[in-house]
Amino acid sequence: DAGVIQSPRHEVTEMGQEVTLRCKPISGHDYLFWYRQTMMRGLELLIYFNNNVPIDDSGMPEDRFSAKMPNASFSTLKIQPSEPRDSAVYFCASSPQTGEAFFGQGTRLTVV
Amino acid sequence: EDKVVQSPLSLVVHEGDTVTLNCSYEVTNFRSLLWYKQEKKAPTFLFMLTSSGIEKKSGRLSSILDKKELFSILNITATQTGDSAVYLCAVRTGNTGKLIFGQGTTLQVKP
Numbered sequence: 001d002a003g004v005i006q007s008p009r010h011e012v013t014e015m016g017q018e019v020t021l022r023c024k025p026i027s028g029h030d031y032l033f034w035y036r037q038t039m040m041r042g043l044e045l046l047i048y049f050n051n052n053v054p055i056d057d058s059g060m061p062e063d064r065f066s067a068k069m070p071n072a073s074f075s076t077l078k079i080q081p082s083e084p085r086d087s088a089v090y091f092c093a094s095s096p097q098t099g100e101a102f103f104g105q106g107t108r109l110t111v112v
Numbered sequence: 113e114d115k116v117v118q119s120p121l122s123l124v125v126h127e128g129d130t131v132t133l134n135c136s137y138e139v140t141n142f143r144s145l146l147w148y149k150q151e152k153k154a155p156t157f158l159f160m161l162t163s164s165g166i167e168k169k170s171g172r173l174s175s176i177l178d179k180k181e182l183f184s185i186l187n188i189t190a191t192q193t194g195d196s197a198v199y200l201c202a203v204r205t206g207n208t209g210k211l212i213f214g215q216g217t218t219l220q221v222k223p
Contacts, residue, residue: 030209031211033207033211035213042213042214042215042216043155043200043208043213043216045211045212045213048209048210048211050208050209055208055209055210056208056210091154091155093211095209095211097209098143098144098158099160100160101146101157101202101211102145102157103154103155103156104154105153105154106153106154
């Protein structure tokens with residue numbers, strides 16, 4: 001397996017634009033997590049899914065953020081409209097029911 | 113509210129030193145505690161601990177969990193410059209599978 005695959009690796013966008021981040025988890029993993037990492041706040045859990053169903057989205061900062069998982073092999077995190085304070089590295093991770101989570105390489109988002 | 117707290121937040125040592133990183137947690141329905149190492153890219157997995165008192169070891173790194181006192185330590189002996197990284201502690205809850213991270217400890221090993 002190629003591991004967790006995220007795209008794009010880098011995204012630079014203007015304030016107000018819509019941003020969509022994509023993630024392909026490891027095949028067979030039941031859980032998918034979206035995290036945001038900044039120097040100030042560390043690694044924050046935004047939302048996670050179990051068997052494609054969102055379990056807890058309490059970490060999503062605002063209504064501008066939304067996430068979907070239409071099937072077991074794909075998830076998106078959307079920010080609309082984007083703001084400069086959304087600039088961060090966004091990680092997707094997947095895991096089986098028990099065991100460790102594996103991370104994608106992240107998407108570095110810059111909103112100018 | 114579930115939380116994971118790491119200490120110290122940063123640490124500077126010299127090659128050959130031994131370091132101990134701490135992780136305390138407060139969560140409902142604990143399942144496991146995990147340690148990760150993060151260099152410039154994504155976190156990479158080091159250890160998963162589920163039982164108290166059983167040491168996990170990999171080379172110069174070792175870790176142990178105390179479920180009564182709700183903490184874990186990560187030891188690194190004979191540190192090398194390549195150990196410089198952010199070390200992250202995470203806790204998995206048993207009922208919902210949530211995985212939450214501490215703030216991380218930034219370790220710098222000087223030659």
